[in-house]
Amino acid sequence: MSAVVTKSVPVVVFPSEPAGGGNINLSSVDECHAGLPVTSLLVFDNPIVDPVETIKRALSEALVHYRPIAGRLADEGxxxxxxxxxxxxxxxxxxxxxxxxxxxxxLQIKDIALQYPADLCRHSDPLLLMQVTEFSCGGFTVAATWNHAVADGKGMAQFLQAVGELGRGMPTPSVLPVRSCEEAGSLPVVPASAVAMHRAVMNLANKNLVALDVTVPWSLIRRIKVEYGCTVFEAVAAVLWRCRTRAVITDPEAAAPLSFACNLRKHLGTKDGYYGNCFTQPLVYAAAGTVANCEIGDLVNLIKCAKEKVLLDTSNGECESERQGSTPTVDQIKNLLYNILAVGSWRNLGFDGADFGHGSPSRVVWHMEQVAGPCCIACPPCKGKDGVNVVSLCVKPEHVDAFLAELASM
Structure with a gap:
């Protein structure tokens, strides 16, 4: 990047008050993603007084309320x-x-965010790495890289909001955190075979995917919403699914599945404040020719139907995509890996609600060093962009131009 970044020596931030130990059991969804590092980068235009020390102190106070984040993964039997x-x-x-x-x-995330030394987090690694970078213009960035075992995106956004509240002088976080699975209420259940499959797939890293920062225009999204009565996410996911399929898959008979994340908290009645993993990722199966050539409304309907099936099944606390032997094998995933597009949304998780003293971030960026297959994340509204900002690792270098051209043609 054009700016020269000078980093201090890494330090360990401990909870500001001592407390006893204990263990937190992981849910089956936690186990699926244990060891997977994820980074959220929050960009703030408005300066605050000494952001490094302010956030460091607030982080220490927040860890009193979120003690598991200051712990380590352990394997017991x-x-x-x-x-x-x-x-x-x-x-x-x-x-x-x-x-x-x-x-x-x-593309410059390594300068302004800490990363784990290996592709996957080790048990001895901290569950959270944080870097605060102050720019000479007065703005600053807060980058949180965490082990997915301890929290999903919703949970980490809740934690960062708590750090901001404590940094602004609140005595306690506004949301009482819950991490114990036993206290959380209903949580999704993933069969052991599917957990094993997820963990095996995590090791199938594709390091040949290009990081792209694209915008799906509001004019296009509004037209799709009005015509097909869908959500912003459904419209954006359908656009990305069709454009990427057209750009990368030449065989119309080849499978071109879509995977998307569903937050299940409100549908399962999970206790407010639970910050562990509470989502599922159903697969929508379709042939490449169908995805590439059908009306965008047909893709919207496929996504809607998949969501409805998942939500119908949440009364049993079970993931529809993992039921009745429908879980694909690792070999099946490996053969399809570049054909599968995973789409998620951080737009309603709360990252844009983090306030460390002078308002919300002007931008939130998703980043992962290790992805098994193509992935796109719709990020919260970005200052100065007329549309939904999507950060992606979804195409190889030889498919970048075709993918961008397809998006532009929409």
Whole structure:
């Protein structure tokens, strides 16, 4: 990046008050994603006083309420746990001689975010790494990289909101956190065979995918919503699914599945404040020729039907996509890996509600170093963009131009 970033030596931030230990059992959904690192980058235009020290202090206070985040993964008799050891999280303060990251911020993530030393998090690694970078223009960034075992996107957004509240002088977070599966209420259940499949697929890293920062225009989204009566996510997912399929798959008979994430908290009645993993990822199966050539409304309807099937099944606390032997094998996934598009949304998770003293972020960026297959994330509204900002790792270099051309033609 054009700015020169100077990082301090990493330090360990501990909870500001001592407490006892104990273990947190992982749910089956936690186990599916244990060890997978994810980064959220929050960009703030408006300065605050000494952002590095302010956020570092607030982080220490937040860990009192979110003690599992200061712990470590542990394997006890083959079962994964979070051991609340109080070993703390890694923190780096940094300064940058330039303006805030441009639109292509995700391409420079290594300068402004800490990353784990290996592709997947090890048991000995902290469950959270945080870097706060102050830019000479006065703005700053907050980058949180975490082990997916401890929280999903909704949960990490809740934690960052709590850090902001404590940094602004609130005595306690406005949301009482819950991490114990036993206290959470209903949670989705993934069969052991599917857990094993998910964990095996995590090791099928594709490092030849290009990071792209694209915008799906509001004019297009509104037209699809009005015509087909759908949500913003359904419209954006249908657009990405068709454009990418046209760009990368030449065989009309080849499978071109879509995977998307469904937050199940409100549908299962999970206790407010639960920040562990509580979502499912159904697969929508369709042939490439169908996806490439049908009306966009037909794709919207396929996505709607898949969502309805998942929600109908939540009364049993069971994931529709994992039922009745429907879980694909690792070999099947491996053969289809580049054909499958995973789409998620961070738009309603709460990352844009994090406020460290002078308002919400102007931009939220998703990043992952390790993806098994193509992935797109719709991010919260980005200042200055007339549409939904999508950060993606979904095409190989040879398919970039075709993918962007398809998006432009919509």
């Amino acid at each position: 083959g079962a994964l746990r979070i051991a609340c050891t109080g070993e703390g999280v890694s923190f780096v303060g940094a300064s940058a001689s330039g303006n805030l990251p441009p639109t292509s911020a995700t």
